[in-house]
Amino acid sequence: MSKLLSGGEPSQPCGLDFPDSKSGLRAPANACSTGSSCQGRTLRYKCIFLDHDDTAVDSTPSIHYKAHIEVMKIMRPHLPHLSLDDWFRKNFDPGIMGYMKGELGMTDEEIQIEYNIWRDYAKTIIPDFFPGIIETLIQYKKLGGKVVVVSHSDKDLIERDYRAKGFCGDESFFPDMIFGWTTDATKRKPAPWPVLSALEAFGIAPKDSVIIDDLKPAVIMGRSAGVDVAAAGWAYNIPEIKAYMKENSVVYLNSVEEFKNFLLG
DSSP states (O other), rough: OOTTTTTSSSOOOOOOOEEOOOOOOOEEETTTTTTTTTTTTHHHHHHHEEBBBBBTTOOOIIHHHHHHHHHHHHHHHTHHHHHHHHHHHHHTTTTTIIIIIIISSOHHHHHHHHHHHHHHTTTEEOOOOOOHHHHHHHHHHHHTTTEEEEEESHHHHHHHHHHOEETTTEEEEOOEEEEEEOOGGGGTTTTSSSHHHHHHHHHGGGGGGGESSSHHHHHHHHHHHTEEEEESSOOOOOHHHHHHHTTTEEEEEEEEHHHHHHHHO
């Protein structure tokens, strides 16, 4: 459950346990956290481009969907409300801007009002990271990997989320770079600019990086940038989204456990 910004101390349920392939027993979640069992390991990818909402954090049910319902009550009170699953579908295709401008017929002025309503709502709640995400990112970074967040959420809110809840035990994680929402469509997902800019800055080839995301815009971005896409499938189970992401990704990851095994090998 997401917590109010003012509510209590940050908590991160980082304790995923993974089977020990030799013994069949549950290995401790932080088995690699000291670095002793990581020595000599070669990363499959030197850089990951990580989506934020519904990939790193469990945010749509508690924040974005509820904010959308508030928008509809104020701006389109005559229209029926989407279900949560249908809201995911609209984000998948035609995408949030396509939905607002196309199906809802919002003007640029109305979209700004919509953004302000969403922003006011999102500022009050800090979403939880999916259990195991922060632990995995800490281990990946210790092995030399770069983590770049590419999201349609605002950069300052993404930074807030990591600073407030990006902890696993006494260790913390913060991304190497963050690309958030911008009104410039050429510099936001699905445009390849965030990916290409980060790769140039790090001196990493597209073939040595991967996008971790749950939705179609990431697939388009990956194709344009020449970067693999691995589908994040742990936030929800919508058949048509799952089918598309399976067909258009190098791997479909059903859980954070599968993500960890894919990333760290």
